[in-house]
Amino acid sequence: MNLHQLQxxxxxxxxxxxxxxxxxxxxxxxxxxxxxxxxxxxxxxLVMEGGDPYIRALMRTITASESNVARPYNVIYGGRMxxxxxxxxxxxxxxxxxxxxxxxxxxxxxxxxxxxxxEKQAQRYHPKPSGLWMWRSYSFAAEYQDLVVxxxxxxxxxxxxxxxxxxxxxxxxxxxxxLSFTWTSLGYGIETNSMSRYLPQVYQNMLQEExxxxx
Numbered sequence: 001m002n003l004h005q006l007q008x009x010x011x012x013x014x015x016x017x018x019x020x021x022x023x024x025x026x027x028x029x030x031x032x033x034x035x036x037x038x039x040x041x042x043x044x045x046l047v048m049e050g051g052d053p054y055i056r057a058l059m060r061t062i063t064a065s066e067s068n069v070a071r072p073y074n075v076i077y078g079g080r081m082x083x084x085x086x087x088x089x090x091x092x093x094x095x096x097x098x099x100x101x102x103x104x105x106x107x108x109x110x111x112x113x114x115x116x117x118x119e120k121q122a123q124r125y126h127p128k129p130s131g132l133w134m135w136r137s138y139s140f141a142a143e144y145q146d147l148v149v150x151x152x153x154x155x156x157x158x159x160x161x162x163x164x165x166x167x168x169x170x171x172x173x174x175x176x177x178x179l180s181f182t183w184t185s186l187g188y189g190i191e192t193n194s195m196s197r198y199l200p201q202v203y204q205n206m207l208q209e210e211x212x213x214x215x
Contacts, residue, residue, distance in 0.1 A: 048146035
């Protein structure tokens with residue numbers, strides 16, 4: 001080995017050692033399982049404060065397959081962003097692929113809720129509706145999207161199951177299957193996508209982050 005080859009070898013070794021050092025010294029919460037694609041590492045924190053960390057982690061997992069974009073609270077079906085969240089946007093976008101092609105979808109926000117779904121759940125769980133009786137309206141602001149879905153998922157009577165308890169029993173597969181009738185991209189529904197198979201790993205990452213935030 002000549003001098004030039006030796007110098008190249010040493011530079012390569014130094015670069016490799018540097019990469020190994022950076023990996024093992026990064027914060028614990030940033031390490032990814034070896035099989036976990038970097039682009040699927042997780043989702044943005046919720047806007048709402050408080051709540052059950054297990055349900056919060058589940059909400060962030062739903063985001064991974066439904067609206068894992070830079071501004072999840074503002075996205076509507078098809079990827080367009082809307083600015084006015086004073087109410088559900090109620091914009092029906094044509095469906096161009098999948099089993100529902102030919103119809104249109106009003107899915108909007110972090111949890112891609114249809115307008116009729118939002119209206120129904122907001123009537124039950126929205127903490128600050130405006131107006132009276134038939135004239136009530138429900139702000140679709142980010143915090144309220146979170147609060148409505150958090151309390152919906154926590155309601156044992158609605159799902160005929162105790163989702164918080166199932167999550168504490170590490171039965172995320174059961175929970176995802178249960179919810180796939182509502183969010184069809186969760187791995188057991190009719191519209192699974194490239195994210196679906198990673199959701200159990202996403203959930204574990206998000207749960208660790210939420211539990212760490214509780215400390």
